[in-house]
Amino acid sequence: MKKEFLLFLAIFFSFFMKAEDNLFKKGTEFYDSGNYQIAITYFDSLIHAGTVSSEIHYNKGNCYFKLDSLALAIVEYERGLNINPKDLDIVYNLKICNDLIIDDINQLPDLFYKQWFSNLFNIISIYNWQVLIVISLILLIVSLIVNKIKRNNKLKIFTTFLFLIISFSVTIYFVGNVAEKKNMQAIVKKNVLNIRSAPTDESSVQFTIHSGTKVIIIDSVENWLNISISDGRKGWAKQKSLIEI
Numbered sequence: 077m078k079k080e081f082l083l084f085l086a087i088f089f090s091f092f093m094k095a096e097d098n099l100f101k102k103g104t105e106f107y108d109s110g111n112y113q114i115a116i117t118y119f120d121s122l123i124h125a126g127t128v129s130s131e132i133h134y135n136k137g138n139c140y141f142k143l144d145s146l147a148l149a150i151v152e153y154e155r156g157l158n159i160n161p162k163d164l165d166i167v168y169n170l171k172i173c174n175d176l177i178i179d180d181i182n183q184l185p186d187l188f189y190k191q192w193f194s195n196l197f198n199i200i201s202i203y204n205w206q207v208l209i210v211i212s213l214i215l216l217i218v219s220l221i222v223n224k225i226k227r228n229n230k231l232k233i234f235t236t237f238l239f240l241i242i243s244f245s246v247t248i249y250f251v252g253n254v255a256e257k258k259n260m261q262a263i264v265k266k267n268v269l270n271i272r273s274a275p276t277d278e279s280s281v282q283f284t285i286h287s288g289t290k291v292i293i294i295d296s297v298e299n300w301l302n303i304s305i306s307d308g309r310k311g312w313a314k315q316k317s318l319i320e321i
Contacts (some may be wrong), residue, residue: 096127104135112139130160137169146288147319149173150262152321154290174282178286181307212242258294262303262318269318271311277299282311291318 103118119136122129125164133306137152153170156163216238223231267287274278275297285291295302301318304310 088100096122100132107135109141110142112142115139119252120179128159130156130163130166134158134163134166134169136287137166141169141173146173146176149265149292150288151319154261154263155238157321173288178290179287181285181289181305192269205245208300209242209245209249212238212245216242261320262291262293262301264289264291264317265319271303271309271313273305273311275302275312278311283309290321293318293320 098248103115103122105113106115106118116136119132119139122132123136131189133152133156137149140146140149140152145187147198149171150173153166153173156166157170160166160300168302216235219231219238220236221237264285264287269285269287270281271283271285273282289305291303291305291313293303295303296315297312300312301314301315303313
């Protein structure tokens, strides 16, 4: 019975992987032939099915770039980087897009400890932090069980090491997650967006930004978002004018 179940799982996952590969292949074929909108529908179907891949967002971003949708291309590249911060193809294409943005905003320097923690958190992707924690936990459980059966000093040292790795990884993962949620980001969708002093159309315009500019979401009131940009300026914008990353 156990063998049959394992065989069923193997067949199911191989079928699922094959279906994913076919969708991705179809999407890239339509992209290569210049049918960018159709290619996007294939990449979207993979994302909606729960597939997590920086390559999908990279290809989808390329489609939007070819369709001259700068803001949507940036959104996809940013989403791809959230999955794999080390993807050099995405980094390169994102730089090209950022060079095309009208707004030239000076960035306020981060406090050194915030910069250090951000670099540490982004050494690997959030999904790899999860994998590291799960694998370390499994190894720790196995190590504890073996140590109960046969006591060994080297095994004790290994168990302690695993415990430290898990403690470190969990701390980085959860603190990093909290920081990421506090700094929810979005990309300006409108060609020209007036940032207002209050969440009403009658309030005064504080400043203006343009399509493709990245903002940090601070708060929300009904269909308005309180945002800040990299030079520290803050204000309110309509939610429909922005796309959350």
